[in-house]
Amino acid sequence: MRKTIACAVAIVAVSVGVSPFVAAQGPDEHGSLIYGVKLPEGYRDWKLISVAQENGQNNDIRAILGNEIAIKAFRENARPFPDGAIIARLAWRYQSSPRNDSVFPAPQSFVAGPPTNVQISVKDSRRYAETAGWGYGQFEDGLPTKNPAVVQSCFACHTKLQKLEANADYVFTNYSH
Ligand code: HEC
Numbered sequence: 096m097r098k099t100i101a102c103a104v105a106i107v108a109v110s111v112g113v114s115p116f117v118a119a120q121g122p123d124e125h126g127s128l129i130y131g132v133k134l135p136e137g138y139r140d141w142k143l144i145s146v147a148q149e150n151g152q153n154n155d156i157r158a159i160l161g162n163e164i165a166i167k168a169f170r171e172n173a174r175p176f177p178d179g180a181i182i183a184r185l186a187w188r189y190q191s192s193p194r195n196d197s198v199f200p201a202p203q204s205f206v207a208g209p210p211t212n213v214q215i216s217v218k219d220s221r222r223y224a225e226t227a228g229w230g231y232g233q234f235e236d237g238l239p240t241k242n243p244a245v246v247q248s249c250f251a252c253h254t255k256l257q258k259l260e261a262n263a264d265y266v267f268t269n270y271s272h
Contacts, residue, residue: 127232
């Protein structure tokens with residue numbers, strides 16, 4: 096009986112369709128704090144939008160990937176992004192590679208080291224109406240960060256760009272054809 100009720104609740108939850116864009120992956124079913132954003136299934140296979148490298152405390156190298164809806168918007172330079180667009184930012188420690196350098200005449204090779212975290216931006220203008228249609232999440236080892244300050248900082252910082260560039264739709268990265 097209990098199983099039947101649980102099943103019915105699950106079916107109702109699915110048919111109500113809180114958000115069709117963020118499929119669950121991994122053990123944490125609740126997703127990110129504040130937004131409930133989950134690691135989208137298959138994001139590691141998404142197409143490349145661009146790369147970035149940050150020095151200072153972050154000292155990382157990043158790949159920015161998008162689902163099909165996001166990629167289409169980037170390629171057509173369409174802003175604001177349509178609902179369903181998801182952007183994933185993967186980062187790794189940025190380190191020199193003595194191994195690669197051993198084949199070069201002088202040290203010159205820097206590569207992606209251990210992964211640090213994955214950040215996800217999801218466009219859903221109804222669900223995230225209070226944050227200009229964007230929901231955010233940060234994941235370490237596949238799990239949402241437990242630090243609410245990290246999640247609170249996402250929109251606060253991306254808003255700074257929006258104030259400088261009204262057409263950016265809160266997204267820094269540009270797509271090069
Ligand atoms: C202090 C400012 C700042 C904070 C805080 C911040 N971001 Fe960003 N974000 C940036 C900048 C600048 C870029 C582009 C350069 C880069 O990736 O290093 C960026 C890039 C991104 C991208 C790639 C798409 C884009 O908008 O360019 C995603 C996805 C992203 N951030 C998500 C998040 C999430 C999720 C959080 C919170 C967990 C977050 N960001 C917090 C400044 C910030």
